[in-house]
Amino acid sequence: MSAQDILLWVALPYLTIAVFITGTFWRYRYDKFGWTTRSSQLHERKLIRIASPLFHLGILAVVGGHVMGLLIPEGWTSAAGLSEDAYHVMAVGLGAVAGACTLAGVSLLIYRRRTNGPVFNATTKNDKTMYVFLVAAICLGLVTTIIGSGVIGDGYNYRETVSPWFRSIFLLDPKPELMAESLPSFKVHAVAGMLLFIIWPFTRLVHAFSAPVLYLFRPYVVYRERGPHDPGSRAPRRGWEKVGS
Amino acid sequence: MRVMAQVAMVMNLDKCIGCHTCSVTCKQAWTNRAGVEYVWFNNVETRPGQGYPRTYQDQERWKGGWELKRGRLRLRSGGRFKRLAQIFSNPLLPTLSDYYEPWTYDYDTLISAPLGEHTPVAQPKSLITGKSMKIEWSANWDDDLAGGPELAPKDPILVKIRDQVTDRVKMEFEQAFMFYLPRICEHCLNPSCVAACPSGAMYKRAEDGIVLVDQDQCRGWRMCVSGCPYKKVYFNHRTGKAEKCTLCYPRIEVGLPTVCSETCVGRLRYMGLFLYDADKVTAAAATENEHDLLAAQLDLLLDPNDPEVQAAARHDGIAEDWIEAAMASPVYRLAKVYKVALPLHPEYRTMPMVWYIPPLSPVVDALRETGNDAEDAGNLFGALDSLRIPIEYLAELFSAGDPAPVASSLRKLAAMRSYMRDVNLGREPQASIPESVGMTEESVYEMYRLLAIAKYEDRYVIPKAHAETARGLEETACSLDGDGGPGQYEPGPFGSASGRPIPVAVETFHALKERQTSEVFVPLESIRVNLSGWNGRGGRDES
Numbered sequence: 001m002s003a004q005d006i007l008l009w010v011a012l013p014y015l016t017i018a019v020f021i022t023g024t025f026w027r028y029r030y031d032k033f034g035w036t037t038r039s040s041q042l043h044e045r046k047l048i049r050i051a052s053p054l055f056h057l058g059i060l061a062v063v064g065g066h067v068m069g070l071l072i073p074e075g076w077t078s079a080a081g082l083s084e085d086a087y088h089v090m091a092v093g094l095g096a097v098a099g100a101c102t103l104a105g106v107s108l109l110i111y112r113r114r115t116n117g118p119v120f121n122a123t124t125k126n127d128k129t130m131y132v133f134l135v136a137a138i139c140l141g142l143v144t145t146i147i148g149s150g151v152i153g154d155g156y157n158y159r160e161t162v163s164p165w166f167r168s169i170f171l172l173d174p175k176p177e178l179m180a181e182s183l184p185s186f187k188v189h190a191v192a193g194m195l196l197f198i199i200w201p202f203t204r205l206v207h208a209f210s211a212p213v214l215y216l217f218r219p220y221v222v223y224r225e226r227g228p229h230d231p232g233s234r235a236p237r238r239g240w241e242k243v244g245s
Numbered sequence: 246m247r248v249m250a251q252v253a254m255v256m257n258l259d260k261c262i263g264c265h266t267c268s269v270t271c272k273q274a275w276t277n278r279a280g281v282e283y284v285w286f287n288n289v290e291t292r293p294g295q296g297y298p299r300t301y302q303d304q305e306r307w308k309g310g311w312e313l314k315r316g317r318l319r320l321r322s323g324g325r326f327k328r329l330a331q332i333f334s335n336p337l338l339p340t341l342s343d344y345y346e347p348w349t350y351d352y353d354t355l356i357s358a359p360l361g362e363h364t365p366v367a368q369p370k371s372l373i374t375g376k377s378m379k380i381e382w383s384a385n386w387d388d389d390l391a392g393g394p395e396l397a398p399k400d401p402i403l404v405k406i407r408d409q410v411t412d413r414v415k416m417e418f419e420q421a422f423m424f425y426l427p428r429i430c431e432h433c434l435n436p437s438c439v440a441a442c443p444s445g446a447m448y449k450r451a452e453d454g455i456v457l458v459d460q461d462q463c464r465g466w467r468m469c470v471s472g473c474p475y476k477k478v479y480f481n482h483r484t485g486k487a488e489k490c491t492l493c494y495p496r497i498e499v500g501l502p503t504v505c506s507e508t509c510v511g512r513l514r515y516m517g518l519f520l521y522d523a524d525k526v527t528a529a530a531a532t533e534n535e536h537d538l539l540a541a542q543l544d545l546l547l548d549p550n551d552p553e554v555q556a557a558a559r560h561d562g563i564a565e566d567w568i569e570a571a572m573a574s575p576v577y578r579l580a581k582v583y584k585v586a587l588p589l590h591p592e593y594r595t596m597p598m599v600w601y602i603p604p605l606s607p608v609v610d611a612l613r614e615t616g617n618d619a620e621d622a623g624n625l626f627g628a629l630d631s632l633r634i635p636i637e638y639l640a641e642l643f644s645a646g647d648p649a650p651v652a653s654s655l656r657k658l659a660a661m662r663s664y665m666r667d668v669n670l671g672r673e674p675q676a677s678i679p680e681s682v683g684m685t686e687e688s689v690y691e692m693y694r695l696l697a698i699a700k701y702e703d704r705y706v707i708p709k710a711h712a713e714t715a716r717g718l719e720e721t722a723c724s725l726d727g728d729g730g731p732g733q734y735e736p737g738p739f740g741s742a743s744g745r746p747i748p749v750a751v752e753t754f755h756a757l758k759e760r761q762t763s764e765v766f767v768p769l770e771s772i773r774v775n776l777s778g779w780n781g782r783g784g785r786d787e788s
Contacts, residue, residue, distance in 0.1 A: 032461035038485035039465050043373070045340045052333040117374040118341070122482060210464040212332070212443030216325050220440035224448040 001177050008191060009176035013169045016194040023201030024209065037207040043118035047108060055105025061098035062141070065091065070166045074159040084157065092149035099142040106135060130203040133196045140189040147185045162186050248547060248558040249523040250567055251434065251454035251598055252497055252516065252707065253576045254506070255586045256427055257696055258604040259658070260513035263389065263425035265289050267505035267514075271429075274504045275491070280483025282347035282372045285384050286490035287505045289427045293400040293638070294387040298343040301476040302590070303401040308337050309474030310437050310593030311530060318531045318594065320437055320472060328468060329443065337471035338480075345382040347372040390423055402641045422611075422635045424604040426642075429505060430477040430490035431589065431597030432456050434521060434545065435530040438489075441472025447487070452710065454598065455492045463487050474593040498710035512699050517574030517706040518567065519598070520547045520558055530594045535645040538591040545596065546581050549574065570708035575695055576600065583684070583692050585654045587643035602696070603639045603651050605658040608632055622663035622678045629655050657682045657692075665693050 028035065041048050069091060077087055110131060113119050148156045165178040179187065200206070271287035290296045301307060304321060312321040322328055322337055350367035358365035371378040387396045397403065432449075436456050439447040446462035447469055449455070458469070458478070465485040469478040478489045493503035501507070506514040522545055529541035547554045549571035558568050571577065579586040579602065586600035605625075612628045613619040629636065629652060636648050636655070644650040660682040667674050668690075679689040695703055 033484070033486075035461075036463065036465035036485035039467055039480070040482070041334060041338055041467060042341050042480050042482050045334075045338070048334050049336065056333040117376070118482075121374060207464055210444065212329065212445075212464070212466065214445065215329060215443040218445055221436060222439055222442075222445055222448040223451045225451045 001180055005176045005180040008187070009165060009179040010169075010174045012191070012194055013174070016197050017169075020197045020200060023198075024206065027201045027206060035206055035210065036204070038122075038204050040113075040119045040122050043122065044112060044116045047112040047116075051105050051108035051112060053105075054101050055109055058098050058101030058103075058105050061094070062102055062138075065095050065098060069159065070163050073163070073167070074157075084159075087159075088149070088155065088157070092145060095145045096142075096149070099138070099145055103138055103142060106131075106138060110135070126203055130199060130205060133192070133199055134205075137189070137192040137196045140185070140192045144183075144185045144189045147183065156183055156186075158182065158186060162190070246557050247523045248520050248554065248561045248563060249454065250452065250558075250563055250571065251432070251519045251521055252492060253432070253454075253519050253580075253598040253600065254429070254492075254503075255515040255576045255579045255600045255602065257511075257513040257515070257602040258424055258426065259602065259606050260511040261289070261425040261427060261604075262511055263289055263291065264510055265385065266508050266510050267427055268384075270508040271490075271505050274493070276488075278483075279372075280481040281479060281488060283341060283344045283384075284479040284481075284488065286477070286479075287427065287429045288384050289425050290385065291388050291390055292424055292426050292642070293397045293403050293422075294390070295396060295399050295401075297345075297384045298339045298476050299382075300399060300401050301339075301474075303404075304474055304593070307339070307471065307474070307476070309472060309476065310590075310595055311435070311440075312594070313531060313533065316531070316533070318435075318527060320441055321474075322441065322468075322471060328441065332443065332466055332468070335467050335471055338467050339470070339476065341373065341482075342382075345384060345386070346378060348378055348380060351377075402638060406637050406641055422607045422638065424607055426601075427505070428475065428477070428589070429503075429599060430456060430492070431475055431595065431599045432490075432492055433598060434523075434526045434542075434596035435594065436473075437593070437595050438469035438473040438478045441468040442466070442487075443468055447478075450494075453494075453497065455494050455497070456489070457491060457494070458487050458489055460484075460486055460488075474590065474595065475597075497707055500707050500709040502705040502707060506705065512704065515575040515579060515695075515704045517576040518549075518571040518708065519574065519577055519580075520549050520554060520563070520568075520571045521545045522547055526596060530596055535592045536647040538594065539587065539644050539647070539650055542588060542591055542596050543581055543584075546577065548581075549577065564708075564711055567708045570706050573706045575704060575706060578691075578695065583657065583688065584650075585657050585692070587650055587654060589642060590645075591643075592645035601643060602658070603643060603654050605655050605662070607635060608655065608659075609662075620663055620666045622660060622675075622681070625659035625663065626656060626681075629659065653682070657684060660684065661689050661693055661696070664689050665697070 041052075074084070074087075078084070082090075113123055113127075148158055150156075161178045161182040165175050165182075168175040168178070179190070267287045268285055268289055272285060275286055276282075276284045285297065288297045296302060301309075304310060308321040308323075310321055311318050313319075320328070323331075348369045348371050351370050352367050354365050355367050368377050369380050370376065386392070390397055432455055434454070436447070436449060439449060439456060442463075443466045444462055444464045446459040446464070448457060448459065450457060463486040465480070465487070467480055467487070469487050469489075470476070470480050472478075478487050480486075481488050493501075493505075496503060496507075502514070502516050506516055525545055529538075529545050532538050532541040547558075549555065549558075549568060555568055558571075559565075576586070580600050586602050588597045588600050590597065608625070608628050609619045611632060612624060617624050617628075619625070633648075636651050637646075639651045639655075640646050640648040660678045664674060664678045664686070666672075674686065676686055679686050684692075694700075
């Protein structure tokens with residue numbers, strides 16, 4: 001195991017996690033106003049009507065697939081009576097469909113962004129950079145799926161190497177040797193993914209954290225008061241509370 | 246009973262001359278920034294006309310507001326799940342072309358063009374693409390019935406009543422009837438924009454009922470834009486946030502009327518408080534028959550002179566000076582006591598809080614053209630009975646199609662006109678005229694004072710926000726914040742308008758201080774973005 005392996009499969013993952021968490025926290029603390037989808041639907045409606053749901057639903061399925069493949073140990077699915085072959089067929093089938101939808105969606109979105117004048121004008125450098133990382137991760141992911149499935153070359157059971165390595169990172173017991181022996185395509189995809197997560201907090205992708213699930217549970221009309229404190233007084237700052245309070 | 250206070254407005258349409266001063270001053274105060282070039286928090290529409298955005302009243306198409314589904318109130322655009330499922334692309338969102346493509350002119354050509362045979366022309370340039378464009382629509386393209394026979398028939402209201410009244414609508418209507426409809430956000434008691442916001446960023450202020458967007462919490466899902474049946478929430482395409490009329494809350498809080506009211510040359514706007522029963526709002530909005538919605542909305546408004554109401558208001562934390570202001574409220578008198586003011590489209594079930602006194606003058610004009618005495622009560626009443634089309638049109642706007650409230654309001658205005666003519670000409674006043682519309686001589690005279698004399702202090706009775714609770718009013722979010730706001734700070738690192746917003750007061754303070762103390766002349770655009778935003782050099786500034 002080389003220094004490079006340590007760097008890529010131990011240092012980089014923890015760096016990613018650190019930047020992802022602190023970056024998101026920092027962004028939320030200091031840039032709530034910039035935290036938005038920055039939708040361009042006002043400028044163009046027809047293409048986005050197809051492309052945006054295609055991409056977003058596709059990527060949600062892809063996320064679900066990653067959770068299944070990376071977080072759930074092979075032993076669990078086997079115990080549930082799902083053979084490796086059956087799992088493989090299912091994962092590759094659904095993964096390829098979801099990946100294709102995502103890629104088609106993002107391609108259409110980028111095409112729209114490039115060809116529609118107002119939408120292109122509304123695209124920042126930050127957006128363009130983000131698209132490079134996003135599309136790279138998606139394309140490499142699709143390639144990995146195809147290679148791993150055995151459509152090209154032999155099939156590969158990533159649940160014996162990549163997945164345990166992934167879990168080992170979060171169990172604070174990193175096992176870079178597992179990743180070191182996996183296929184190059186998986187390695188490249190993993191690095192691309194980590195890079196995407198590193199830039200994530202600093203791009204418009206943060207809107208993913210704002211998925212409005214609570215909407216389903218709140219009353220329709222929201223009232224807000226001016227403040228929780230009594231009239232005429234101001235809530236004491238932390239550290240300046242009255243004695244005995 | 247839970248008593249809440251609502252700052253509300255009444256507009257007397259008889260006095261509106263369609264000068265657009267309200268729109269322009271509002272624009273200069275609030276939306277002269279990049280990203281909201283196409284936005285008019287206040288706009289003035291000519292009726293009949295398509296409105297702004299085009300045909301916004303056609304709820305079959307736009308599905309704004311509420312509807313009754315098996316006796317229960319729900320958003321017309323569907324249930325919560327359905328709308329969340331549409332979050333990735335809102336099928337009901339108007340595009341820019343439904344409003345209009347904003348533009349400026351290439352003024353620089355006028356001074357920099359070389360000497361030539363022809364006078365140079367300032368070409369229109371799109372504020373969206375920066376390219377030359379053909380101007381084909383605007384916020385008031387059909388002003389004064391411009392393009393009448395072609396455009397006005399597409400008025401959703403005309404389309405609706407044409408089905409009922411036959412073809413003569415069009416002709417008679419255009420000959421006999423035209424009026425202006427100034428519109429701002431309705432600050433509804435049952436706001437469908439707030440209900441549609443997935444992030445919970447939109448809220449109704451508990452103290453004064455003003456509906457606001459928390460700019461820090463808005464995530465740009467755009468559901469409020471389509472949820473509002475009046476299309477009075479707008480999407481800032483630069484910041485990616487929803488913006489709307491704030492009822493000039495910084496002015497209201499210090500007891501001043503809104504900019505649109507203050508600058509109205511016709512002095513047709515009235516502002517004051519309603520006290521209403523917040524517990525009954527949903528039930529009132531769920532009234533089954535659309536024709537009963539107006540009565541249900543009036544029922545929500547509590548009599549501020551009733552000691553029981555006052556006691557309940559005190560119990561619910563409404564300050565004494567606010568109760569006094571509610572007792573002197575011109576809007577309460579016009580809406581509930583005289584019953585001449587009517588809400589705009591009560592059938593949307595949002596319980597709108599900007600009310601309108603329907604215009605009598607087109608009827609008077611029509612009558613005068615026939616050679617009759619247009620101030621005579623008998624003639625006016627007769628004309629009101631015979632001019633059915635204007636009344637049906639007004640009824641579609643103000644009373645869900647029920648002609649009775651509109652006719653009653655117009656008859657009161659007609660009665661006031663006739664009765665006061667006798668007074669002013671020194672003739673014997675006829676008590677029978679007020680009686681015929683269910684009013685007394687005193688109340689007609691009081692209404693005349695309010696509508697015709699219209700003293701500033703009678704039109705605006707706005708209590709100040711309470712200083713002891715002022716800390717909560719510290720500006721947390723305002724549409725002036727962000728890049729392109731008057732403060733003109735640099736765009737943040739994450740695209741337009743990222744970074745921390747600066748409170749309005751701080752911005753204004755610095756901007757004014759710079760202008761007042763600077764040794765050199767500070768050009769206005771260094772403080773405030775020019776309305777056009779066009780830099781005259783072939784593109785927009787920045788990015």
